[in-house]
Amino acid sequence: MEEKKALFEYLLRLGDDSLILGQRLSEWCGHGPILEEDIAMTNIALDLIGQATNLFEYASSLGVDKRSADELAFVRYEKDYRNLLLVEQENTDFGYTLARQFLFDAFRKPFFEALSQSSDQQLAAIAEKSLKETKYHLQHSSEWMIRLGDGTDESHERIQQAVNQLWAYTEEIFEQDQIDQQLIQAGIAVDLSVIRASWTKQVQAVFSEAGIDLPQNTWQQKGGRQGKHTEHMGYLLAEMQFMQRAYPQMEW
Amino acid sequence: MSQELSIEELEKRFQEKIDAEIKIEPNDWMPDDYRKTLIRQISQHAHSEIVGMLPEGNWITRAPSLRRKAVLLAKVQDEAGHGLYLYSAAETLGADREETIDDLHSGKAKYSSIFNYPTLSWADMGTIGWLVDGAAIMNQVPLCRCSYGPYARAMVRVCKEESFHQRQGFEIVTKLAQGTPEQKEMAQDSLNRWWWPSLMMFGPSDADSQHTAQSMKWKIKRNTNDDLRQQFVDITVPQAELIGLTIPDPDLKWNEERQSYDFGEINWDEFNQVIRGNGPCNKKRIEDRRNAKENGKWVREAALAHAEKRKMKKAV
Numbered sequence A: 001m002e003e004k005k006a007l008f009e010y011l012l013r014l015g016d017d018s019l020i021l022g023q024r025l026s027e028w029c030g031h032g033p034i035l036e037e038d039i040a041m042t043n044i045a046l047d048l049i050g051q052a053t054n055l056f057e058y059a060s061s062l063g064v065d066k067r068s069a070d071e072l073a074f075v076r077y078e079k080d081y082r083n084l085l086l087v088e089q090e091n092t093d094f095g096y097t098l099a100r101q102f103l104f105d106a107f108r109k110p111f112f113e114a115l116s117q118s119s120d121q122q123l124a125a126i127a128e129k130s131l132k133e134t135k136y137h138l139q140h141s142s143e144w145m146i147r148l149g150d151g152t153d154e155s156h157e158r159i160q161q162a163v164n165q166l167w168a169y170t171e172e173i174f175e176q177d178q179i180d181q182q183l184i185q186a187g188i189a190v191d192l193s194v195i196r197a198s199w200t201k202q203v204q205a206v207f208s209e210a211g212i213d214l215p216q217n218t219w220q221q222k223g224g225r226q227g228k229h230t231e232h233m234g235y236l237l238a239e240m241q242f243m244q245r246a247y248p249q250m251e252w
Numbered sequence B: 001m002s003q004e005l006s007i008e009e010l011e012k013r014f015q016e017k018i019d020a021e022i023k024i025e026p027n028d029w030m031p032d033d034y035r036k037t038l039i040r041q042i043s044q045h046a047h048s049e050i051v052g053m054l055p056e057g058n059w060i061t062r063a064p065s066l067r068r069k070a071v072l073l074a075k076v077q078d079e080a081g082h083g084l085y086l087y088s089a090a091e092t093l094g095a096d097r098e099e100t101i102d103d104l105h106s107g108k109a110k111y112s113s114i115f116n117y118p119t120l121s122w123a124d125m126g127t128i129g130w131l132v133d134g135a136a137i138m139n140q141v142p143l144c145r146c147s148y149g150p151y152a153r154a155m156v157r158v159c160k161e162e163s164f165h166q167r168q169g170f171e172i173v174t175k176l177a178q179g180t181p182e183q184k185e186m187a188q189d190s191l192n193r194w195w196w197p198s199l200m201m202f203g204p205s206d207a208d209s210q211h212t213a214q215s216m217k218w219k220i221k222r223n224t225n226d227d228l229r230q231q232f233v234d235i236t237v238p239q240a241e242l243i244g245l246t247i248p249d250p251d252l253k254w255n256e257e258r259q260s261y262d263f264g265e266i267n268w269d270e271f272n273q274v275i276r277g278n279g280p281c282n283k284k285r286i287e288d289r290r291n292a293k294e295n296g297k298w299v300r301e302a303a304l305a306h307a308e309k310r311k312m313k314k315a316v
Ligand SMILES: [Fe+2]
Pocket: B049, B078, B079, B082, B158, B162
């Protein structure tokens, strides 16, 4: 594949992860369990939407096609979104939301660390900025995992349950295909097999402090990177795309 | 320090301080009614910020562009921050935050009635910023000089952000008013729905306002409701004209003699109904806040339990 096209695909994957998780988190705004936490979750949502914006703007500027950043974000069909299945999972409760966030942050931190060394200057710059945010996100979600795991019997049970359910979406994080391989060779993309150890270490450390058992199930769900999503995705997009679909081709 | 001052003497000295524009601080002596009035007003204000997150929060997941989504998230987050400062200001007077919030949930405490109206289109995100934050600024700028120090200082921070919100809101409406016919219609429809409720935000007419006179003497309040409402109309009408929208008031007319706009009669029956809980969204708003608190109970308990365990471990 032409390198520009591969990079475009790669940017969509990263942008979609940020966008879809940001969209999910923003559903909490006004409904958080404590005011301080409402503010914190909104902050993380804002960072994620900001990352998505940077990534889509870069993708758009490559000139692979004529779509703007907003068109990339809002007017693709479901099967053209490339995000991990993990990030589209429903909020369910604060425990699920936090477990989802933690499993993702623990991946995103070493990922952006590595990506900030990318030979692609612009991508490296986006990664560096995102890394600063992600460090805070990971600290926040790790602390909550520990609080919930260690807190009360109820919170322990809830967070363990959330982890068990979401575990099926973790293997997918480290899947790589030809696009990854091509861009890794060009020094642009991150080799996910290299950062996996760092993810595992962080997850084990936090689980152990929180008293959360590592799930034993080996069954895994995959397909997000190929556009095969879970049933939740359609509803998320119906809401997110509502304005762009109902009032096409307008500026806001 | 003389310990044996009579209540009359304390009250006299208190009023002298107020008259001399000296700020009252949390540990200063103050009349019970002054404290009660402030607690009522500040917590009502805090509740308004928090309940006010809901109508706009309603559109975050449907915002039409990445930029608009981010700006709206940031705005609603600012409102949460305002709620926090204000609950803290109320706490300096001895009002417990959680108890205050329970009063909101039980219906004992009030909040601004404007937030009981529904947000039905994207244009409402513009109109709320423009009119509702705009009206809030009018109400709040004088509060920056309120006699109670912590409230006045909180208001200085809040007002800066509110004027930012007002400009962003006006920008959204302007973009729509200059957009396609559908967008322009969306903007006009939104203005039609929010204009009158915005005028009601200044509260009942002075003749019917229970609290105005005493509050003005204590410099908790500096202007009357009707004065502020008039100011708001005079500033807002030209803005609507500038972007080609029509204020939904057939009686609206420039009064050359007063150098001010005359405007139509406010529907106070509607106002009173909404205050009594019969607005379109009263039940939903309170239910949402109550659910947030109830669903978050296990989370708060976990945080507390964990903090306790940690303390015990450290102590060992
Ligand atoms: Fe506010």
